[in-house]
Amino acid sequence: MLTRIAVLGSATFIERLRSFEHELPSIRLDYYTYNIPSDAKDIIPTIKPCDAVFFSGSFPFTYAKDSIAKLPIPTFYLKQDENAIMTTLLSLSLTNPTAVHKLSIDLVHPEGVKNVLEDIGLTNQTPFLMKIDTSFDLEEIVAFHTILQKNGATLLAITSIHAVYQRLRDNGLSVIRMIDPKSSIIKAIEDTKSLALLFKSQSAKIAVGYIQTNIESSISEEKVKQIAASIQANTVKEADNLYTLFSTQGDVQEALNNNFITSWMNSSLAVKMAFGYGKTVLEATQNARDALSYATDNTAYLLTDSKELLGPYPYSNKQVRLKNVEPQFVQIAKETTLSPANLSKVIQFSRSRKSTEFTAYDLEVYLQVSRRTTERILKKLADHGYAQIIGEEMTYQQGRPRAIYELNFPIYN
Structure with missing residues (x-):
């Protein structure tokens, strides 16, 4: 089966790609030409149905980021690397020899030029370099x-x-294009x-819902049919108040991404929903x-096959790991006896804040648990040196001041 890829590029790039597209078996390329990157x-x-988009x-790619976010298919772009720089300089040495210090070059990663010149022993010559990004107007680059x-x-x-x-070129200046190697x-x-292909494979995996x-x-049976139809699911009635849905990960993910969950919920009827992904029906069902055990009235949760809990939909799609795979987090969970879910929530809480300092109340609000549970979590972290009290605050006239905490372990793994 052919993999259909939409290619977005300049007329020159597309013309070049067409010259050797026959060397890409089992791939069909659909071309879309732009005059300027934006x-x-x-x-x-305007892109017709395809399996992926290539820039x-x-x-x-950067200019189209907002539009890309709405695509239900993967995207990729050609990265300009040191091979492109080396190929361009080699071609230049054969066709139009020019001293390196008499060159002006614009590119995304100018450090690549310095690396190439160092590799070929030309460290004593430096071209004029301009680091470019989408904040630049084309006129600025032309003026450079x-x-x-x-x-x-x-x-x-x-x-x-x-x-x-x-x-x-139109202005009569000497110019060549950077050459992307074939x-x-x-x-x-x-x-x-x-x-x-990976995206298709993942999308076709089983998903089970409740x-x-x-x-x-x-x-009502009509409402169940409506929900099932929106994710192309088969349904099984387990009891008067419980239905099981069998669908695919791709259909469920698209429904969640497009916030279908809002139309599924009915304020006059307390509904709980849950979805599970898995490599087998048994795993997805579990x-x-x-x-489902996390869902409350008119909310939904998703648990992936890598034990990442997402939800509650439709209000949030915060991710909580129910399984620790990072050795450091495994060690912290083991020492503090905190569950992977609670440790993940604390990490997500810290990542979401603009300040490293927080109070037990801040964490309580984020976790949506009782003060007692929050203080128990903080005590476990503090007892093992993973959190520390760095001060106090008194924002009210009576009562005890609040302790100000700071986490003491890396959170950006």
């Missing part, structure tokens, strides 16, 4: 090369952006294909059952 964001809504560089060349500081411009190349382009397209109401009430 056009990519407007092209995304010719980081610029169009133009001023240097007109002042005689440089003899040749090397640009990473086709639109800049065209402008400089091997790098082929590898990037093949990586995009692998990403698409719909549960209070014993005193029951959800994960759904575990997720």
Whole structure:
């Protein structure tokens, strides 16, 4: 089966890719041409059904980020690496020999040029470099090369952006494009294909869901059919107040991403929902059952096959790990006897804050648990040196001051 990939690039890039697309078996490329990188964001809504989207560089990819977030398929872009710099300089030495210090170069990672020159023993020569990103207007990049060349500081411009190349050329300046090696382009397209196949594989995995109401009430068969249809699920009635749904991870994930959960809930009927992912039906069923234990009225939770708990939907999709795999976190959980879920919640709490300092009340509000439970968690962390009291605050006139805490272990793993 062919993997269909949408390619967004300049006319020159697409023309070059067409010349060797026959070397990409089992891949069908659909081409979309832009004049300037920022056009990519407007092209995304016009893309026809495909398995993945490939961008010719980081610029169009970054410009289209907001549109990409709405895509239900994976995206990839060609990264400009030191091979591109080496290939460009080698080609230049054969076709238009120019002293390195007489070059002006714009690129995303200018440090790559310095690394290449160091590798080939030209550390005593430095070109004029401009680090570019999407905050730059194309006119700024054009001006960078133009001023240097007109002042005689440089003899040749090397640009990473086709639109800049065209402008400089139209203005009568000496310019060449950065060359992306054929091997790098082929590898990037093949990586995009692998990403698409992996995405399909993950989306096709089994997902099991539960719909549960209070014993005193029951959800209508029509409502269950509506929910099942939205995720293309088969349903089994377990009891008057419990239904099981069998679907795929892709369908469930799309429903959650698009906030279908809001339409599933009915304020006049207390409904709990849960979903579980797994490599087998048994694993997915167990994960759904575990997720259901966290659900409260008119909320839903999802437990993935890697034991990541997401929810409560539709109010939040905060992620909590119910399994520790980082050795350091395993050690902390073991020493403090905190559950993986509670430790993960504390870590997520700390990551979400602008300040490293917090009170027991701050943590209590975030965890949505009792003060006693919060203080028990903090005591366990403090007793083993993973949290410490660094001060006190008194924001009210009576009572005891609140202790101010700070965590004492890395949270960014």
